[in-house]
Amino acid sequence: MDTKVGVYICSGCDIAKAIDVESLAEKTKSETNVPVCKVNEFLCGEKAIAEIKEDIKNEELNRVVIAACSQRVKTNEFNFEDTPEVLVERTNIREHCAWVQKPEDEDTQMMAEDYLRMGVSRAQHAAPPEANIEEISKTIMVVGGGTSGLNSALQAADAGYDVILVEKEEELGGWARKFKKTFPLNPPYRELEDSGYQELVQKVNDHDKIKVYTSTTIKKSKGQPGQLDVTLQNGGAPEDIRVGSIVMATGWKPYDPEKLGYLGYGKCENVVTNVQMEEMAMKDDFKRPSDGKEPESIAFIQCAGSRDKDHLPYCSTVCCRVSLKQAMYLREKYPNAKIFIIYKDIRTPAQFEMFYARVQEDENIFFTKGEVVEVAEDSDKGVLIDVDETLLGEKIQVKADMLVLASGMVPTTRVEGAVGFLDEGGEAFGPPKTADGDKPEEKAEEPEEGEKKAAAGAEKGAKILNLSYRQGTDLPTLKYGFPDSHYICFPYETRRTAIYAAGCVRAPMDSYQAQHDASGAALKAIQAMEALSVGKAVHPRAGDLSFPDFFLQRCTQCKRCTEECPFGSLDEDDKGTPKPNFFRCRRCGICLGSCPERIISFKNYSVPIGSHMIRSIEIPEEIEEKPRVLVFICENDALPSFDIAGLKRLQYSPYIRLIPVRCLGALNTVWIADALSAGFDGILLIGCKPGENYQCHFVRGSQLAEYRMGNVKEKLKQLVLEEERVRIEHLALTDYDKIPGIIEDFMEEIDTVGPNPYKDF
Ligand code: SF4
Numbered sequence: 001m002d003t004k005v006g007v008y009i010c011s012g013c014d015i016a017k018a019i020d021v022e023s024l025a026e027k028t029k030s031e032t033n034v035p036v037c038k039v040n041e042f043l044c045g046e047k048a049i050a051e052i053k054e055d056i057k058n059e060e061l062n063r064v065v066i067a068a069c070s071q072r073v074k075t076n077e078f079n080f081e082d083t084p085e086v087l088v089e090r091t092n093i094r095e096h097c098a099w100v101q102k103p104e105d106e107d108t109q110m111m112a113e114d115y116l117r118m119g120v121s122r123a124q125h126a127a128p129p130e131a132n133i134e135e136i137s138k139t140i141m142v143v144g145g146g147t148s149g150l151n152s153a154l155q156a157a158d159a160g161y162d163v164i165l166v167e168k169e170e171e172l173g174g175w176a177r178k179f180k181k182t183f184p185l186n187p188p189y190r191e192l193e194d195s196g197y198q199e200l201v202q203k204v205n206d207h208d209k210i211k212v213y214t215s216t217t218i219k220k221s222k223g224q225p226g227q228l229d230v231t232l233q234n235g236g237a238p239e240d241i242r243v244g245s246i247v248m249a250t251g252w253k254p255y256d257p258e259k260l261g262y263l264g265y266g267k268c269e270n271v272v273t274n275v276q277m278e279e280m281a282m283k284d285d286f287k288r289p290s291d292g293k294e295p296e297s298i299a300f301i302q303c304a305g306s307r308d309k310d311h312l313p314y315c316s317t318v319c320c321r322v323s324l325k326q327a328m329y330l331r332e333k334y335p336n337a338k339i340f341i342i343y344k345d346i347r348t349p350a351q352f353e354m355f356y357a358r359v360q361e362d363e364n365i366f367f368t369k370g371e372v373v374e375v376a377e378d379s380d381k382g383v384l385i386d387v388d389e390t391l392l393g394e395k396i397q398v399k400a401d402m403l404v405l406a407s408g409m410v411p412t413t414r415v416e417g418a419v420g421f422l423d424e425g426g427e428a429f430g431p432p433k434t435a436d437g438d439k440p441e442e443k444a445e446e447p448e449e450g451e452k453k454a455a456a457g458a459e460k461g462a463k464i465l466n467l468s469y470r471q472g473t474d475l476p477t478l479k480y481g482f483p484d485s486h487y488i489c490f491p492y493e494t495r496r497t498a499i500y501a502a503g504c505v506r507a508p509m510d511s512y513q514a515q516h517d518a519s520g521a522a523l524k525a526i527q528a529m530e531a532l533s534v535g536k537a538v539h540p541r542a543g544d545l546s547f548p549d550f551f552l553q554r555c556t557q558c559k560r561c562t563e564e565c566p567f568g569s570l571d572e573d574d575k576g577t578p579k580p581n582f583f584r585c586r587r588c589g590i591c592l593g594s595c596p597e598r599i600i601s602f603k604n605y606s607v608p609i610g611s612h613m614i615r616s617i618e619i620p621e622e623i624e625e626k627p628r629v630l631v632f633i634c635e636n637d638a639l640p641s642f643d644i645a646g647l648k649r650l651q652y653s654p655y656i657r658l659i660p661v662r663c664l665g666a667l668n669t670v671w672i673a674d675a676l677s678a679g680f681d682g683i684l685l686i687g688c689k690p691g692e693n694y695q696c697h698f699v700r701g702s703q704l705a706e707y708r709m710g711n712v713k714e715k716l717k718q719l720v721l722e723e724e725r726v727r728i729e730h731l732a733l734t735d736y737d738k739i740p741g742i743i744e745d746f747m748e749e750i751d752t753v754g755p756n757p758y759k760d761f
C-alpha cells in the first residue's frame, strides 16, 4: 500500500525562535514530495488536532509526522486511535534541536532539516503494527500458600478472576502458621499480635473463585503466557490445567545456619537461630538444648550473617523486630530473665520505632551496640560473647545461658552453588557468540565457558515452576537468588513475562509489606493477561502492538537470536530455527540486533527503516568542515535524559544527529557500517549501564552491545578506519548534565582523527 504522509511542524514552544519553520516546511515539501506539510503555532491544541484529523480523512493520509516536542509528551494529543491504520511518527525538533542549539543559525536549521527528512523517511518505510490476537486463559495460578500467596489469591479472585492456588505443604498458612505471634502491626504498636492467618485461610478456602491444591507441586509448565499448560502433581494422578499468568509467592527460607559457625552455631550447644527460637515459643518450651535447664539469661546477636559481604550482604528487614518480639516472649515467661541484644544497628522503620521504644522500657532487656569478635562456650555450657567497638569504645564480654542468632532470609529461588544471572561480575551468561552483521560461517559454535556455566546453573537452579524455557526451569535470578528484571525502574517484574514474584521470594519484607506486594503482583498478573488478550506488550514497552517477524526462508539457524533473547521468548526446532512465543516477547528488539542475516523486523522498527533514516541525513562535503556524528540513543534512559537536557536548555554540538533505538542491544551493527559508508565521521552509542548493577531495561541489551563492539572494531580495522570513530557511553536518566561533556569529548576525538576518508565518495 502506498504511503501518504502528512507533515505537521509546530512553531510554538520557542521552536520558531530557533528554527525558520516556514523555510523548513518548504524544504521538506520539495525534498520529500509529501502531499501535506503545514506549520501550526499550537500543534497540540484542539484546533490543530482537529485539522490533522480532517486532513487524514480528506487527504487519505496514512502516515502523520509530528515535528514538535518529545515522543514522551503529548501522547494523548497525538494519538489518533480512531484511525489505527495511520502511523504517527514523532520527530523531536524541540528538546533535541530548538532548545539545545544556537537560535537562527545555519547549523541549527540543517539539524532540523535532517530530523524532518529522517522522520518522513521513517514514516514512509514503517507501517502501523497489527495486534497478534489469540485465545488466552484468564486464570491466575498462585504458587505458595503463605501470607503473600493467600493475599494474592484473594485479591485476584475478588477482582473477578479464577485462581488456582498451589501449596506444597499439607496446610495453607506458610511461616505465619509456624510463628507464635507477630510483632505489633497496629497502633499503638506496643503489644504482640496474632497473625490472623487462620481467617485468611478460611476466606481463601470459602472463595468460590479460588481452587486450592495442597500437598501439590508443579511437575511441568509448558507454553507461553495466556496459554500456560501446567501439570500438577499431588500424590495421585497428575492433573493438567491451563492458566494465563502466574504469581510466584513461594517465600523465604532461613539462611543456612551451618555457615554461622563463627558465631558459635554448631560449636556451642546452646546457640540457636531465631527460627528455632520460634519453634520453642510455639511449644512454650525455652529450655536449653544442652541440659534442659530453664535459661536465666539469653543473648541475641543481630545481623547474624546479614549485612556481611561473606554471607548475606543485604538486610533482611525483619530480624530486629523478630528479636524484639522474641525478647518479649522470654520476658513474659521468665520475669527475672536478663536479655542482651547485641546489634550493629537496630532497624525498626516507621511506626515500628514505637515497638522498639516499648521494648526498651523493660529494665531487664539490655541493648549493646558493637561488633561480635568471638563466641565461645564455658564449662557449664554457657555462651561467652566478646564484643568490640561498643559505644563506650570498650571491649566487653557477655555471658548468657543461651544465644539466639538473628539470621536473615533467603528466597526459595536461591540454590546454593547455582549461578545466578550476572553473577560473579556479570559473566554468568558469557560473551554472546555474535555481534556483527556478518554471515556466520558455521551454524553453531561451541558454547563459551560462561554459557556452559549458565546452563549448569539452570540445571542446578530452583525447580519450583518447572518452566519449559530453553534457558532454565525457573525464574532467572540475580546474585543472591532474587528473581529480578530491573531493580531500579520496575522491581516488580521478572524476566519471565506474566510471571510475577510476590513477597519474600522477591525481596526481604515483613508480613505487612507482603500483603501489599501480593496485591501488586495480583494486579500485574491481571494486567498482563488483559494486555495479552488484545495483543499488547507488557512492561517496559507496555501497550506496544508490534512484535518481531522472522523471514525464516533466509534463516541460517545460527541460534544467535534464540540465545540472546533476554526473555526466553524464542525456542528452536531440532535444526535451530527459531520458534517464537509471541506472548513471552517484550518487544525489546534484541533479536533484531543479533541477527546477522537481518531477517528479524518489526513493522515500525527494522534494519531497512534505520538504514533509510541514516541515508536521509545530508552529509556536508569535507571542505565545509561540518563533521557529522550519528548518535544512537536508547529510548529507555538516554532519550529521556536528552529530553531533560533540552528542558534545561543545555547546549551541545550542532553536528550530531540522534536516532532513538529500543535498546542498544536492538541496534544491528549494519547500521554502523551504513553510517560509515554514508560518510559519518563518528558514531556514538549511548545506552544504560551494563554489568552486575545493570540498569539496562532489557536486562542485557547494553551488555550485548559492548560485546558486539569487539566485532565492530575489527571491521573498522579492515576498512582502515580508526577504531576511535565508534564509541559506547552509558547514561542514567539523571545524568543529563553530562550530555554536553560526552558529546564535546567525542567531537574532540573526531576532530583529532579527522574526517571520514569515505566521505566524498
Ligand atoms: S523482541 Fe526481545 S523479547 Fe521479543 S523475541 Fe526479540 S529478543 Fe526476545
Ligand code: SF4
Binding pocket: 550, 554, 555, 556, 557, 558, 559, 560, 561, 562, 576, 577, 578, 594, 595, 596, 597, 598, 599, 600
Ligand atoms: S533468525 Fe535467528 S537463527 Fe536465524 S539467522 Fe537470524 S539470528 Fe540466526
